Amino acid sequence: MMSSMQQDNQKKRDVFKVPASEIRQRTLNIQKELQQNNIDGFFILQRVDLFYFSGTAQNGFLYIPAEGEPVLFIRQYFPRARAESSLNTIIEIKSIKEIPALLNDIYGRIPGVLGFELDILPVNDFYFYRSLIQARDNVDGSPLILKSRMIKSQWEIRQMEKTAELTRQTFSYMQTIIQPGLSEMEFAGMAEIYARKLGHGGQIRTRHYQTEGYPWHVLSGKNSARIGLLDAVASGEGTSAAFPVGAGTKKLKRNEPIMVDMALVLNGYHLDETRMFAIDKMPQKAKDAAQAVIEIHNAVLDKAKPGIALGELFEYSVRTAESKGLATPYLGAPGHKVTFIGHGIGLEIVEPAFIAKNRKEPLEAGMTFALEPKMVFENEFAAGVESVFAVTETGSRLITKIPVEIFIC
Amino acid sequence: MMSSMQQDNQKKRDVFKVPASEIRQRTLNIQKELQQNNIDGFFILQRVDLFYFSGTAQNGFLYIPAEGEPVLFIRQYFPRARAESSLNTIIEIKSIKEIPALLNDIYGRIPGVLGFELDILPVNDFYFYRSLIQARDNVDGSPLILKSRMIKSQWEIRQMEKTAELTRQTFSYMQTIIQPGLSEMEFAGMAEIYARKLGHGGQIRTRHYQTEGYPWHVLSGKNSARIGLLDAVASGEGTSAAFPVGAGTKKLKRNEPIMVDMALVLNGYHLDETRMFAIDKMPQKAKDAAQAVIEIHNAVLDKAKPGIALGELFEYSVRTAESKGLATPYLGAPGHKVTFIGHGIGLEIVEPAFIAKNRKEPLEAGMTFALEPKMVFENEFAAGVESVFAVTETGSRLITKIPVEIFIC
Numbered sequence: 001m002m003s004s005m006q007q008d009n010q011k012k013r014d015v016f017k018v019p020a021s022e023i024r025q026r027t028l029n030i031q032k033e034l035q036q037n038n039i040d041g042f043f044i045l046q047r048v049d050l051f052y053f054s055g056t057a058q059n060g061f062l063y064i065p066a067e068g069e070p071v072l073f074i075r076q077y078f079p080r081a082r083a084e085s086s087l088n089t090i091i092e093i094k095s096i097k098e099i100p101a102l103l104n105d106i107y108g109r110i111p112g113v114l115g116f117e118l119d120i121l122p123v124n125d126f127y128f129y130r131s132l133i134q135a136r137d138n139v140d141g142s143p144l145i146l147k148s149r150m151i152k153s154q155w156e157i158r159q160m161e162k163t164a165e166l167t168r169q170t171f172s173y174m175q176t177i178i179q180p181g182l183s184e185m186e187f188a189g190m191a192e193i194y195a196r197k198l199g200h201g202g203q204i205r206t207r208h209y210q211t212e213g214y215p216w217h218v219l220s221g222k223n224s225a226r227i228g229l230l231d232a233v234a235s236g237e238g239t240s241a242a243f244p245v246g247a248g249t250k251k252l253k254r255n256e257p258i259m260v261d262m263a264l265v266l267n268g269y270h271l272d273e274t275r276m277f278a279i280d281k282m283p284q285k286a287k288d289a290a291q292a293v294i295e296i297h298n299a300v301l302d303k304a305k306p307g308i309a310l311g312e313l314f315e316y317s318v319r320t321a322e323s324k325g326l327a328t329p330y331l332g333a334p335g336h337k338v339t340f341i342g343h344g345i346g347l348e349i350v351e352p353a354f355i356a357k358n359r360k361e362p363l364e365a366g367m368t369f370a371l372e373p374k375m376v377f378e379n380e381f382a383a384g385v386e387s388v389f390a391v392t393e394t395g396s397r398l399i400t401k402i403p404v405e406i407f408i409c
Numbered sequence: 410m411m412s413s414m415q416q417d418n419q420k421k422r423d424v425f426k427v428p429a430s431e432i433r434q435r436t437l438n439i440q441k442e443l444q445q446n447n448i449d450g451f452f453i454l455q456r457v458d459l460f461y462f463s464g465t466a467q468n469g470f471l472y473i474p475a476e477g478e479p480v481l482f483i484r485q486y487f488p489r490a491r492a493e494s495s496l497n498t499i500i501e502i503k504s505i506k507e508i509p510a511l512l513n514d515i516y517g518r519i520p521g522v523l524g525f526e527l528d529i530l531p532v533n534d535f536y537f538y539r540s541l542i543q544a545r546d547n548v549d550g551s552p553l554i555l556k557s558r559m560i561k562s563q564w565e566i567r568q569m570e571k572t573a574e575l576t577r578q579t580f581s582y583m584q585t586i587i588q589p590g591l592s593e594m595e596f597a598g599m600a601e602i603y604a605r606k607l608g609h610g611g612q613i614r615t616r617h618y619q620t621e622g623y624p625w626h627v628l629s630g631k632n633s634a635r636i637g638l639l640d641a642v643a644s645g646e647g648t649s650a651a652f653p654v655g656a657g658t659k660k661l662k663r664n665e666p667i668m669v670d671m672a673l674v675l676n677g678y679h680l681d682e683t684r685m686f687a688i689d690k691m692p693q694k695a696k697d698a699a700q701a702v703i704e705i706h707n708a709v710l711d712k713a714k715p716g717i718a719l720g721e722l723f724e725y726s727v728r729t730a731e732s733k734g735l736a737t738p739y740l741g742a743p744g745h746k747v748t749f750i751g752h753g754i755g756l757e758i759v760e761p762a763f764i765a766k767n768r769k770e771p772l773e774a775g776m777t778f779a780l781e782p783k784m785v786f787e788n789e790f791a792a793g794v795e796s797v798f799a800v801t802e803t804g805s806r807l808i809t810k811i812p813v814e815i816f817i818c
Contacts, residue, residue, distance in 0.1 A: 016649045047619060051651055058653065059638035076745065077636045077644070084650040118532040120618055123525075124549060126532045140533060185611070189602035196594045201648040202655070203623055209529055210456060214612055227486040229468035235486070239610040240425045241493040242460055242677025242756070244467065246611070268651025336485065347651070 016267045018055035020086035022155055026053055026148060027070055033144040034066040040111035041065040042141050043129065046120055048205055048347045049145055051268060056084035061096065063103060071106055073099055100133055110134060115141025120207055146352045150344055151366035156269065157390050160346070160368060160399050163266040164388065167273055168401035170195045170264060175409045180254050180279055184223065184247035185239065188216035191262065201265040207348045217261035218247040224259045224382035225333070233332040233374040234259070234382045254279045257286035257381045261372075263349050270349045272370040273400055274386030277407045289329065289375055289383035290406045296320045296373040297385045297404065300341065300355075304371075304389065304396040310359035317341050317373055329375035342371040345388055367391045368399065425676040427464035429495035431564050435462055435557060436479055442553040443475040449520035450474040451550050452538065455529055457614055457756045458554055460677060465493035470505065472512060480515055482508055509542055519543060524550025529616055555761045559753055560775035565678065566799050569755070569777060569808050572675040573797065576682055577810035579604045579673060584818045589663050589688055593632065593656035594648065597625035600671065610674040614757045622758050626670035627656040633668045633791035634742070642741040642783040643668070643791045663688045666695035666790045670781075672758050679758045681779040682809055683795030686816045698738065698784055698792035699815045705729050705782040706794045706813065709750065709764075713780075713798065713805040719768035726750050726782055738784035738792075751780040754797055776800040777808065 030053065034042060044050055044062040051057040053064060058081040060074040071089040074081040078092040091102060103110055114135035116126060119142035130138050152160070173194045178187060192215055196202065204213030219226070219236040228235025230245055237248030252258060261274040276282070276290040300317050321330035331337040342355030345368055353359070353367055367390070374384030387400035398404075439462065443451060453459055453471040460466040462473060467490040469483040480498040483490040487501040500511060512519055523544035525535060528551035539547050561569070582603045587596060601624055605611065613622030628635070628645040637644025639654055646657025661667060670683040685691070685699040709726050730739035740746040751764030754777055762768070762776055776799070783793030796809035807813075 016651075018650070045619075047621075055650065056653075057638065057651055076638060080637060080653065084653075116532075120531050122529050122618065123527040123532055123535045124551075142533075183606070185605045186602060189598070189605050193595060193598035193602060196598050197592070199648065199658075201652045202594070202625060203621055203652055209531065209618055210454075212456075212612055212614075216611060228489060229466065229485060239608065240676040241427070241464065242425075242466055243610045243612055243674075244465075244489065244493075249608075265652075267649040 017084065018086070019155060022153060023053065023055055023086050025153065027064060029148045030064060030144060031066055033148065034064070034115065034141075037144065038113060039066060039115045039139060039141060040113045042115040043133065044117065046117050048207070049117060052149060052347055054085045054087055056081040058084070061099065065107060065111070068107070071102075073102065097132065103133070112136045114138050115144065117142045117145065120209065149346060150352050151364060152346060152368050152390065153366070156346065157368065157399065159267055159269040160271060160388065163264060163269050163271045164399050164401045166195060166198045166200060166266050167262065167264050167271045169198060170262070171260070171273070171275060171402045174260065174277070175407050178252065178277060178279055178409045181251050183249050183251050184218045184220055184237075185216060185249065187252060188218040188247045188262070192216065195264050199266050201268065204263045204265060204270065205348050206350060211350065212245070213263065213349050214246055215263050216247040217263070218258065219261070219382065220250055220252050220258040221256040221381060222379065223248060223250050224257065225376050225378060225380055227333060227336050231338055233338060233376045233384065252279060255281045255283060257282055257290065257383060259382050259384055261384070261386060268347050270345055270347070271388050271400065272345055272349055272386060273388065273402055274372060274374070274384050275402060275407055276383055276385070277409060279409055282406065282408060285377070286381050286383055287406065289326070289377065290385070292321070292324050292326055293373045293375060293383055293385045294404055294406075295324075297371060297387065300371060300373065301389060301396060301398070304363060304391065306365050306391055306393065307362050310353055310355050310361055310363065311357060313355050313363070314341055314357050314359070321373075321375070326375060329377050331375065333376045333378040341373050342369040344368065345370045363391050365391050365393045426493060427495070428564060431562060432462065432464055432495050434562065436473060438557045439473055439553060440475055442557065443473070443524065443550075446553065447522060448475060448524045448548060448550060449522045451524035452542065453526065455526050457616070458526060461558060461756055463494045463496055465490040467493070470508065474516060474520070477516070480511075482511065506541065512542070521545045523547050524553065526551045526554065529618065558755060559761050560773060561755060561777050561799065562775070565755065566777065566808065568676055568678040569680060569797065572673060572678050572680045573808050573810045575604060575607045575609060575675050576671065576673050576680045578607060579671070580669070580682070580684060580811045583669065583686070584816050587661065587686060587688055587818045590660050592658050592660050593627045593629055593646070594625060594658065596661060597627040597656045597671070601625070604673050608675050610677065613672045613674060613679065615759060616757045620759065621654070622672065623655055624672050625656040626672070627667065628670070628791065629659055629661050629667040630665040630790060631788065632657060632659050633666065634785050634787060634789055636742060636745050640747055642747055642785045642793065661688060664690045664692060666691055666699065666792060668791050668793055670793070670795060677756050679754055679756070680797050680809065681754055681758055681795060682797065682811055683781060683783070683793050684811060684816055685792055685794070686818060688818055691815065691817060694786070695790050695792060696815065698735070698786065699794070701730070701733050701735055702782045702784060702792050702794045703813055703815075704733075706780060706796065709780060709782065710798060710805060710807070713772060713800065715774050715800060715802065716771050719762055719764050719770055719772065720766060722764050722772070723750055723766050723768070730782075730784070735784060738786050740784065742785045742787040750782050751778040753777060754779045772800050774800050774802045
């Protein structure tokens with residue numbers, strides 16, 4: 001039997017850490033983008049971007065020059081940042097106001113053209129940092145970060161596979177606990193606790209301030225057809241007018257379709273998956289619809305190869321739905337249809353690229369998507385499926401480990 | 410026995426709705442601020458602000474002129490916004506690009522000086538809206554919103570009292586389920602499910618993009634002394650380097666101090682409360698510390714009356730800690746002390762005002778605070794307490810219904 005200290009040591013060895021080689025490659029990738037865009041350096045603030053490029057999410061600021069070594073300034077807590085990040089230069093600071101002088105000391109100058117994450121940085125914060133650092137020009141570097149993050153390394157895909165195993169077990173557990181009388185919120189909560197025991201990180205991360213991430217998008221019966229604020233086929237009931245999305249207080253019933261759309265996260269990497277559930281029996285119309293979206297999902301996956309335009313995959317899914325006579329419910333109630341069937345996924349639950357209408361960009365190896373063809377029969381129910389897949393050199397491969405089928409429990 | 414339809418009707422009658430009188434008063438309050446600051450109108454985007462001034466959180470945009478009727482533009486979903494909001498003018502739009510023409514139609518002109526929420530609005534979004542609406546001048550109106558929201562109405566305080574009843578029951582439940590071997594995350598999760606059955610809304614809302622709200626800040630034993638990225642006495646272990654705050658995988662043990670800092674939300678209104686727990690027995694040093702913070706908490710409450718400066722309350726708490734010989738652990742480990750003991754709370758978990766160092770502003774009736782004196786014995790444990798109170802005309806009154814004591818279970 002291990003002593004408590006031995007167990008602690010064992011645990012330490014297993015601690016998740018972003019490898020130094022990953023950080024080096026990510027740095028090189030963004031530096032290439034900086035050079036091509038004539039940006040002298042990037043001042044990275046947002047926690048997820050900071051974690052991506054440094055390996056730590058402690059309170060700090062990362063400066064990546066177009067050439068040379070990045071420097072990580074840590075306000076709090078230095079020992080944790082030091083343990084988590086493989087970067088060579090990590091400097092403890094008391095105040096952000098020390099940074100301009102430090103940049104001058106380290107690089108011999110303040111960058112001329114400085115990149116910021118202007119897609120998420122609030123105006124007041126930007127004004128503050130701009131006047132603090134006093135670069136000649138301040139530009140939006142966020143597309144370069146998102147472009148870098150869009151292509152996942154093999155190591156990142158392995159992280160997502162670990163999350164996929166966690167979500168597989170969680171969906172499997174949900175099949176054993178689902179029962180009439182549980183509210184949507186309660187059922188989702190039971191699944192979440194189970195997932196937390198397996199390492200689920202809790203917080204679902206989103207990038208834009210208007211997007212709220214949560215792991216309890218369980219919509220049952222008519223609730224699954226409820227339109228709402230989300231750019232999704234259905235928003236659900238939610239818990240009040242203050243938070244009118246996702247699971248609500250409705251209790252699950254026998255013989256109704258239940259759409260379980262669950263996002264979970266492990267070591268920062270998300271999965272986002274949907275399966276149709278029913279207790280005892282799913283009405284035939286819902287079952288047919290659930291089967292149809294699975295067929296569309298599989299057809300799209302077959303076509304998802306490097307080089308095909310994202311918009312073409314989207315259109316193909318629409319044509320497939322039309323060929324099944326499902327143009328009306330496909331992608332949402334008329335007047336409220338979404339114009340995408342897939343979104344990139346990784347350290348944030350929604351990130352580029354998008355399998356969406358009119359997108360000309362091609363699929364590239366290393367992209368990871370949550371593919372979610374869904375449909376809504378107005379005032380009746382929704383049917384959908386969602387899996388995460390990775391684009392490979394020759395095609396694509398499911399990361400999701402949950403069987404792509406309907407769960408009758 | 411009620412039929413299902415009767416139950417549905419019963420439920421409908423109970424549905425939470427912000428009263429029209431509240432919305433009218435809030436509108437008048439912000440309009441007074443707009444007039445005093447020579448702002449012609451406010452373009453409100455952020456979901457919580459939109460909900461505060463309209464009663465709905467659907468996907469839309471609210472324009473409040475300095476004088477006259479506000480107009481709510483709803484992109485999706487109009488029927489829900491219509492049911493939730495008491496505003497007279499609610500217009501369904503397909504695209505935000507319709508708004509300038511609509512403003513011209515309704516008010517006869519585009520506002521000259523237009524307010525935006527520049528404390529949270531990302532730079533790119535601001536540039537888009539600014540060029541869309543083309544006001545002569547665009548200014549930061551967020552301090553006016555936060556000032557309005559800082560003073561709660563009696564109705565709002567009643568909402569927070571409902572949340573307080575939910576949190577009381579949840580803390581009571583936690584005393585019955587706590588046991589050695591549960592991980593911090595698991596214990597917090599069990600409490601969350603219980604709270605969800607009582608109506609807990611799920612999402613803890615924060616304003617700034619760098620602040621992540623979550624309801625599982627359960628830190629046990631040495632974990633409760635772990636410094637991290639939070640502006641708090643302790644950040645905890647978290648679930649990985651990607652999310653290094655809050656509960657972690659450590660299992661609860663007998664005879665150790667456990668700090669349970671739990672935020673819950675009902676109908677949009679948050680509570681944020683902390684109590685010290687122990688299984689079987691709390692070590693005497695921790696018990697003394699937990700008792701000391703309760704005494705500081707109560708002493709501050711006694712002094713919390715309209716007119717006293719926020720900074721004076723803070724300093725008084727520091728003096729009280731010093732008089733107990735607790736200057737070293739109070740407010741955090743040396744070098745990592747926080748400079749506040751309380752924060753405003755309402756539709757967001759942290760909002761103005763702040764009971765913090767050097768704050769000259771006075772306490773005002775209608776302010777609501779989470780008061781959280783805490784201390785850290787470095788590398789040992791943290792002890793803290795946190796209650797929510799409202800400032801009344803003559804003093805202050807606890808909203809929190811959880812007994813202010815140590816829970817030995």
